[in-house]
Amino acid sequence: MKTMNKHTKYILSLVLAACIALSAFAPALAERSLSNFSVIRTYRGEFSDISPDAWYFDGVVGAFERGLMSGKGDGLFDPAGRMTIAETITIAAMLHRGYHTGSMDFESGSPWYAPYRDYAILNGIPVGAYRNMSAVATRADFAVIIAGALPDEALTPINRIADGALPDVYESYSYGAAVYKLCRAGVITGSGREGHFFPGRTISRAEAATLILRAASADERVSFSPARMLSAEQIYRLASPAVFFIEVFDDEGSLLRTGSGFFISESGLAVTNYHVVIGADTARVTMDGGEVCNIAGVYDYFRAQDLALIQIEGGGFPYLEIADSSRILTGATVYALGSPLGLQASFSRGIVSQSQREVEGVQYIQIDAPISSGSSGGALLDASGRVVGVTSATMIGGQIVQNLNLAVPINFLDEMSRDEYRALDAMIVEAVSYAGYHPAPDFGAFFEVRRFNTGSVRGGTAFSYRLSDLPKDVDEIIDEYTHLIEQRLFVHFGYITSGGVEFKTYSNARHGILLSIGIEEIRGVRCITIAVS
Numbered sequence: 001m002k003t004m005n006k007h008t009k010y011i012l013s014l015v016l017a018a019c020i021a022l023s024a025f026a027p028a029l030a031e032r033s034l035s036n037f038s039v040i041r042t043y044r045g046e047f048s049d050i051s052p053d054a055w056y057f058d059g060v061v062g063a064f065e066r067g068l069m070s071g072k073g074d075g076l077f078d079p080a081g082r083m084t085i086a087e088t089i090t091i092a093a094m095l096h097r098g099y100h101t102g103s104m105d106f107e108s109g110s111p112w113y114a115p116y117r118d119y120a121i122l123n124g125i126p127v128g129a130y131r132n133m134s135a136v137a138t139r140a141d142f143a144v145i146i147a148g149a150l151p152d153e154a155l156t157p158i159n160r161i162a163d164g165a166l167p168d169v170y171e172s173y174s175y176g177a178a179v180y181k182l183c184r185a186g187v188i189t190g191s192g193r194e195g196h197f198f199p200g201r202t203i204s205r206a207e208a209a210t211l212i213l214r215a216a217s218a219d220e221r222v223s224f225s226p227a228r229m230l231s232a233e234q235i236y237r238l239a240s241p242a243v244f245f246i247e248v249f250d251d252e253g254s255l256l257r258t259g260s261g262f263f264i265s266e267s268g269l270a271v272t273n274y275h276v277v278i279g280a281d282t283a284r285v286t287m288d289g290g291e292v293c294n295i296a297g298v299y300d301y302f303r304a305q306d307l308a309l310i311q312i313e314g315g316g317f318p319y320l321e322i323a324d325s326s327r328i329l330t331g332a333t334v335y336a337l338g339s340p341l342g343l344q345a346s347f348s349r350g351i352v353s354q355s356q357r358e359v360e361g362v363q364y365i366q367i368d369a370p371i372s373s374g375s376s377g378g379a380l381l382d383a384s385g386r387v388v389g390v391t392s393a394t395m396i397g398g399q400i401v402q403n404l405n406l407a408v409p410i411n412f413l414d415e416m417s418r419d420e421y422r423a424l425d426a427m428i429v430e431a432v433s434y435a436g437y438h439p440a441p442d443f444g445a446f447f448e449v450r451r452f453n454t455g456s457v458r459g460g461t462a463f464s465y466r467l468s469d470l471p472k473d474v475d476e477i478i479d480e481y482t483h484l485i486e487q488r489l490f491v492h493f494g495y496i497t498s499g500g501v502e503f504k505t506y507s508n509a510r511h512g513i514l515l516s517i518g519i520e521e522i523r524g525v526r527c528i529t530i531a532v533s
Contacts, residue, residue, distance in 0.1 A: 034154055036102040037216035039065045047077035050206075054079070059210030062220065067104055068094060068212050069205075079206035086113040086133035088142055091212055092149035093119045098216075099150055125149050140175040140199035142208065143188065146215055147178035155215075157184035158223055160321045162238035162385055165226040166190050169197045186221030187214040195226035225321065229383040235335055236347050238385045241318040243378060244285040245339040246272060246295070251281040251425070256489060256510075260338035260378035261285060261310065262387070263319035264413075268293075268312040271413065272377030273392055274301045277308050279487040280424045285312055288345050297421035303483055304362060305412045306392050308377075311421045320379060323386035325409035328365060330355045336369040336391050336407075338378020346375075350403070359406065365389045368403035380407040428487050434463065437532045439488040439508065440515050443481060447471060453522050457498065460514070460533025467519070467526045474528060478517060481530075490515055503531060 043061045050060050060077055063069040068091060072078040093116040094104040109115040113133055120127045126148045130141070137145075147155070161183050163171045169179050179197055182188040188211060190197055214220045230238070243262045250256050259276030263269070270285075277283060283295040294313045301308040328334075332352045340346050350369030357366035367380065371391045380389035389407030431441040437460075444451050444465060453464040470477050490506035496516055497503070503516035516531040 031102075032100050032151075032153075034099065034216060034218055036098050037066045037068070040067045041065055046075060047071055048075045050077050050079055054206070056206035056210055059213045060206060062213035062217065063209040066213070066216055068216060069209050077205065079204060079209075081205045082136045082202045083142065083205055083208045084133065085127075085130045085135050085137050085141065085145075086117075088137045088145050088208070089113065089120050089125070089127050089130070089133070090116040091208075092125050092127070092145045093117075093123075095146070095149040095212075095215060096120070096123055096125060099154055120145075120149075136202045138199065139197065139201050139203045139207075140179070142203045142211070143182055143199075144175050144178040146187075146211065147181050150215060155181055155185040155187070156218075158186045158221060159184050159225065160238070160385075161226065162230055162234045164230060164234045166195050166197045169199055173199075175199060182211075182215075186223060187211055189222050189224050190226055225384070225386075229333075230385055232335065232347075232349055235381055235383075235385040236337070239320055239335075239337055239379060239381055240288045240345050240347070242320045243337045243345065244270075244287050244312075245342070245344045246276055246283060246285050246377065248277060248280040248283045250279070253282075256280065258339065258342050258374050259376045260374065260391070262337075262377075262379045263312070263317045264322060264387070265319050266317050267315055268296070268317055269299075269319075269418065270310050270312050271387075271390055271410075272308050272310060273390060273408070274303050274306045274308045275486060275491075276377045277301075277310065277424060278303075278427055279489055280427075283424060286344065287317075295424060297423050298427060299418050299421045300416040301427065302412060302416060303486075305408050306362075307390060307408055307412055307416065309413065309416045309418065320381075321386045322410055322413070323382055323384070323388050325365065325388045325411045328352055328355050328382065328388045328409075333383050334367055334369055334388065335381040336367070336371050336375065336378060336405075337381060338371065338375040338391055340372035340375040342374055353404075357406065359395075363409060364392070364406040365409055367391075367405050367407055369405065370403070371405050380410075429484055431484055434461070434532055437461070437513060439511060440490075440513055440530075440532045441481070441484050441488065443528075443530045446481070446484065447477060452525065452527055457531045458514075458533050460531060462529050462531040464520075464522055464527040464529040467528060470528070474519070477528070481517070485515060498531075501529075503529075 043065055050057055090113055098104045106115045126144055170176050171180050246259045246261050248256045261270050261272035264271055284292055286292050296311040296313045299309040330352050334352055336348045348370045350367050353368050354366040357364045375391045378391040379387050380391050382388050387410050389410050391407045393406045395404040431446045434440050434442050449465045449469050451463055452466045455462045467474055485506055489510055490508045493507050494505055495502050496505045501518045501520040503518035505516040507514055514533050518529050520529055
């Protein structure tokens with residue numbers, strides 16, 4: 001081992017002391033966060049040219065207190081003054097450094113903006129194309145530079161803004177991506193009823209202060225939705241990622257049926273029809289991009305309105321904005337998006353034929369937008385791309401037509417619980433079948449009612465039960481029994497009249513069984529009859 005002399009030990013002790021001293025005074029590196037933009041000074045009326053009543057007052061004060069903007073001297077802020085490219089780049093550099101390090105301090109340079117411009121270029125803020133630093137910044141310039149100063153994690157979208165929703169900006173424009181990024185994050189809002197951005201206009205210091213405060217503080221950002229009608233192409237691009245194809249399986253893993261559904265939350269909360277998932281042991285969804293996820297369970301279902309609120313495994317999903325379906329008007333343009341006959345992401349357009357159509361006591365929106373089997377559970381969208389209904393059924397008369405279709409108003413979701421979800425098979429009620437007619441559930445065995453009469457009907461058997469023996473009101477009994485047969489894949493397809501009695505008839509295509517329910521009189525006794533063939 002080498003021995004150190006006194007001189008070597010002395011030098012080493014000085015080096016160690018210096019290191020300790022440096023570490024004691026070195027600032028701690030801040031975490032990347034918007035919380036780094038805290039208030040560092042208090043506004044005490046420094047600017048005589050801004051009034052507390054001005055629309056921009058809070059923005060000017062907020063930007064000033066966080067050290068992101070200062071006055072122009074002589075107690076003035078100059079709210080109507082125009083921002084230059086140099087001033088915009090300076091603020092962008094401060095936003096970037098503040099977010100990443102917690103410090104917005106820069107050394108002085110010549111010209112004064114040089115350290116900020118050099119920092120911006122070094123850190124990838126898109127300022128290299130700007131040569132005239134004293135030029136006045138347009139609103140498009142401001143959006144490009146500020147959007148490039150913060151990472152995506154600091155500009156989390158809070159608004160659903162489709163490309164083209166701002167009538168004077170498209171994402172394909174050189175500055176379009178930056179504008180839409182800031183709009184979706186709630187930093188920029190459109191102007192006027194249609195949401196114009198006016199990219200070529202210069203930006204005032206008052207406007208800049210307001211936008212800078214929103215960029216630095218998520219609490220100041222604004223939720224909004226342009227009221228402008230979108231083109232069919234824009235609506236499809238906005239909505240299709242949030243609509244999925246559903247496959248439903250029984251307890252043996254066999255495919256029962258297919259349908260459609262859509263997300264209403266990035267957490268995986270989604271909507272479909274009750275009749276799509278009833279009777280399922282398991283189910284899975286396939287997104288527009290091909291990703292496959294399992295359905296974790298069901299929160300609630302509304303059989304009368306044919307709605308089910310389900311949970312999809314995973315998170316971070318694209319989702320649809322919900323509109324107020326009570327405000328949809330007859331004659332309004334609507335779009336249906338779903339998977340008819342398994343043809344995923346099929347899109348059709350039509351009008352609202354009747355905004356308040358009642359069918360068998362149930363409220364629907366009647367539409368002429370074409371839908372088919374498999375469209376069930378899909379999204380009915382308004383002209384802004386928001387959900388107004390859930391495509392549910394096609395009306396059948398003498399023949400199948402494509403322009404008499406029904407959607408469940410989306411407002412019925414308000415009546416459904418979102419507290420806790422259960423497995424899909426929790427919806428299934430156990431019941432024994434009539435002998436020789438599986439899977440038709442035995443009415444008498446299920447309700448513990450003695451059979452009054454057995455007869456022959458259309459190559460099958462009719463089982464009759466006295467109304468006076470029923471444990472509940474007949475309408476409640478029929479409702480429960482209907483729920484039971486729907487779980488066993490019986491689908492209502494029409495009515496059959498026999499002996500002057502109208503029977504509501506259901507079909508189970510998988511087992512080739514018809515089941516009809518009617519009220520008739522047998523030997524002077526009123527009965528409910530279940531005919532199976």
